[in-house]
Amino acid sequence: MTCFIATLKIKPGMEAEFERLQKELSELTHANEPDTPVYDVIRHREHRDTYVVYARFKDEAAFQLHMATPFHDRLVPPILACVEGAMDLQFYDWCS
Numbered sequence: 735m736t737c738f739i740a741t742l743k744i745k746p747g748m749e750a751e752f753e754r755l756q757k758e759l760s761e762l763t764h765a766n767e768p769d770t771p772v773y774d775v776i777r778h779r780e781h782r783d784t785y786v787v788y789a790r791f792k793d794e795a796a797f798q799l800h801m802a803t804p805f806h807d808r809l810v811p812p813i814l815a816c817v818e819g820a821m822d823l824q825f826y827d828w829c830s
Contacts, residue, residue: 735828736797740787742821749783752816755809756787762805763789769796783818790828 744752756775763773769792778784791797800806814821 736791736794737826737828738787738789738797738823739826740821740823742785742787743818744783744785744816745818746783748816752785752813753777755813755816756785759805759809759813762803762809763800766803766805767796767800769793770800 742752753775760773760775763770767773770789771792772788772790774788776786776788778786789800791800
């Protein structure tokens with residue numbers, strides 16, 4: 735499995751918009767990508783402007799499909815517009 739963890743710091747006042755967009759992306763991912771068993775967004779308890787997106791894909795092909803979906807292309811640019819600075823995006827392999 736291919737996984738990523740993205741840590742994002744959100745611009746002040748953009749948290750609600752970021753959450754709305756990420757919720758839509760997560761719902762569409764779960765509904766349309768059976769080879770993406772996990773796509774979750776969490777918020778830091780103390781640093782309320784910091785979020786983590788965790789995604790797990792069956793394989794590299796499932797990740798590439800995710801990246802090519804029309805809803806990904808539509809939602810990611812406004813999501814990134816909410817981000818302050820560069821996101822920390824790390825890729826991992828699933829160990830089981």
